[in-house]
Amino acid sequence: MTTAKDLFIIAMDPGAGQSVGQGDLSLALAGAELIDLIVAEAVVVDNDRIVPQGPPAPDDGLAAEAAAGLTRQAPYEKIEDWLWRRGRDLSAAYQAALEKDGELIRRRSGSSPLGPRRVEPADTPARRRAVSRWEEREPLLSALAAAVGIGAERPDDGPGLTDEAATAVVAAVHDAVMELEAVRQRRSIESAAFANLWRGV
Template structure:
């Protein structure tokens, strides 16, 4: 399992009352992939740009796909641009992959068999590992879950990130999620204004 898959499982584990926005999650998944590629030596960070490193063969098809999408010619891609490009519909991609691997199951909510269907993590070793990593407050996973609004309710200070490149990526994910929220708010205001004009005085 990768950090991105662990993040997806933790997000799905929160239940509908604490549902994570798909756009927010997609941006964070792209950041998680980048952090894993940093860990394998597949990329390095130079300022705000992603510099592909030596050849690496990630043992995960989605991470391999991410590595193949890296811009390898200078000027290299900015982290923020990578998050938006790679992150497009990435949560749906992870959902499909994890369902195919048996890591997610579909269940109907409510007492009726025709109630709304939702996806939740299956009780697998990978899910238990992801939950264990989060409960142990592994710094990278805690930082990424916090960015998308997942809070484990504990008030103690989270462990700091000790890698400058990883810190840079997490900060870029945070900025991208804030930018997405600003776009949502602007659209809400514009839609409300349009509705008021349509209704008239």
């Protein structure tokens, strides 16, 4: 799952300069997995439905898990539904898998040996590949990263997405991230109102 792993590595890279929420990243990773499945010709997108095409050739455990989770009976699954279902805790799954493979390392923050540890990509071929795609402004990776607020300020003068299915997936990721943010804001307002009620404000 090249795009999904590359997206996770870019999100974890201190050079990204922005912190990404776990929920947002999980939705984008689910979208990246779906795009990887489209590229592998394991699925096609028919309108907004994900239609499996045949047995894929997974290259790792997460790829196999994603492929095994496809709905293989009509009317098939909507892209949006896939994002929410597959995306549940997906960033944590990627972190665990990449740490196990030595792609992520834990470093102490600051100069104190007792400071909190942060996770960041190790200097591996996978990180160099992800950074290369990022620096070249590869359209798929850039679009998915922008959906979660990474590199949103990057100039929009590079080549855009040309594949209709990939464009549909990226659009669905944007919508899902916006929906998640709306839920967060609503909960924040409700929590503030409840706190004010107890304080008698």
